[in-house]
Amino acid sequence: MLRFALALFAVITSSTCKKYSCLDGETHKLNGKENPYCTIFVSFLTASCCYANFTEQLAHSPVIKINNSYWNRCGQLSKSCEDFTKKIECFYRCSPHAARWIHPNYSAAIRSVPLCQSFCDDWYEACKDDSICVRNWLTDWEWDESGVNHCKNKCVPYSEVYANGTDMCQSMWGESFKVSESSCLCLQMNKKDMMAIKYLLSESSEESSSVSSSEERACQRKLLKLEKLKEEEGEETR
Ligand SMILES: *[C@@H]1O[C@H](CO)[C@@H](O)[C@H](O)[C@H]1NC(C)=O
Ligand SMILES: *[C@@H]1O[C@H](CO)[C@@H](O)[C@H](O)[C@H]1NC(C)=O
Ligand SMILES: *[C@@H]1O[C@H](CO)[C@@H](O)[C@H](O)[C@H]1NC(C)=O
Numbered sequence: 001m002l003r004f005a006l007a008l009f010a011v012i013t014s015s016t017c018k019k020y021s022c023l024d025g026e027t028h029k030l031n032g033k034e035n036p037y038c039t040i041f042v043s044f045l046t047a048s049c050c051y052a053n054f055t056e057q058l059a060h061s062p063v064i065k066i067n068n069s070y071w072n073r074c075g076q077l078s079k080s081c082e083d084f085t086k087k088i089e090c091f092y093r094c095s096p097h098a099a100r101w102i103h104p105n106y107s108a109a110i111r112s113v114p115l116c117q118s119f120c121d122d123w124y125e126a127c128k129d130d131s132i133c134v135r136n137w138l139t140d141w142e143w144d145e146s147g148v149n150h151c152k153n154k155c156v157p158y159s160e161v162y163a164n165g166t167d168m169c170q171s172m173w174g175e176s177f178k179v180s181e182s183s184c185l186c187l188q189m190n191k192k193d194m195m196a197i198k199y200l201l202s203e204s205s206e207e208s209s210s211v212s213s214s215e216e217r218a219c220q221r222k223l224l225k226l227e228k229l230k231e232e233e234g235e236e237t238r
């Protein structure tokens with residue numbers, strides 16, 4: 001059974017490999033190598049679009065700033081909230097899959113990447129007691145002449161800025177993310193994404209924004225199989 005799972009992974013990896021490309025931007029660089037840090041968070045990354053000098057900034061905790069963007073303007077983020085923020089940064093900066101959702105007008109931006117509802121809810125749960133002074137992390141800062149971010153508004157808990165996980169996912173990074181109607185054909189920044197990405201990169205889902213019900217069923221079946229495999233593996237090693 002394990003061999004079957006590995007074969008399945010190999011098929012998925014080779015079929016998505018052809019699609020690798022990177023977004024524009026300073027840290028976006030396809031070097032074809034596995035990224036040592038972001039793979040911890042976004043484990044489906046098999047190639048990386050970012051330089052090591054970017055991920056080095058994420059590799060410790062707490063993160064004070066990334067490039068010139070300070071993360072601690074309203075105090076240090078809690079560890080769990082910081083981890084979610086890192087996952088999003090890793091996806092955007094380092095994932096070769098991000099280019100699938102490239103913004104039509106800005107080649108360094110992404111648009112409507114489908115996130116799983118559960119991922120957004122967990123993210124919100126992790127951050128709701130932390131503080132923030134922006135609703136849109138991309139646009140609501142005041143940038144000084146050296147390109148450093150400052151708060152325009154006062155710091156308040158996430159739970160005052162965002163109504164819930166859906167609101168947060170769909171507002172914090174502008175148009176970058178949307179919450180998917182599917183619980184399978186969506187990304188959650190973990191291994192299960194390897195499954196979803198296979199369908200999300202397919203031609204048919206490029207044409208229509210909503211995925212077909214047959215793809216949904218196929219995805220759910222595969223997910224179930226994967227979960228069963230995991231359970232069996234767990235029993236074997238016990
Ligand atoms: C990161 O490294 C690349 C390649 O060595 C370089 O071009 C880039 O300027 C560096 N970026 C920063 C922020 O140091
Ligand atoms: C891209 O720009 C065009 C022309 O300005 C605009 O009509 C369109 O809505 C923009 N698309 C998005 C997704 O923002
Ligand atoms: C890093 O900061 C420099 C200087 O402000 C800026 O030009 C560059 O675009 C920034 N890079 C990223 C990835 O934010």
Ligand SMILES: *[C@@H]1O[C@H](CO)[C@@H](O)[C@H](O)[C@H]1NC(C)=O
Pocket residue numbers: 163164165166167
């Ligand atoms: C989340 O918040 C939005 C905006 O206030 C609201 O429209 C939506 O119904 C809420 N969703 C849930 C599941 O509570």
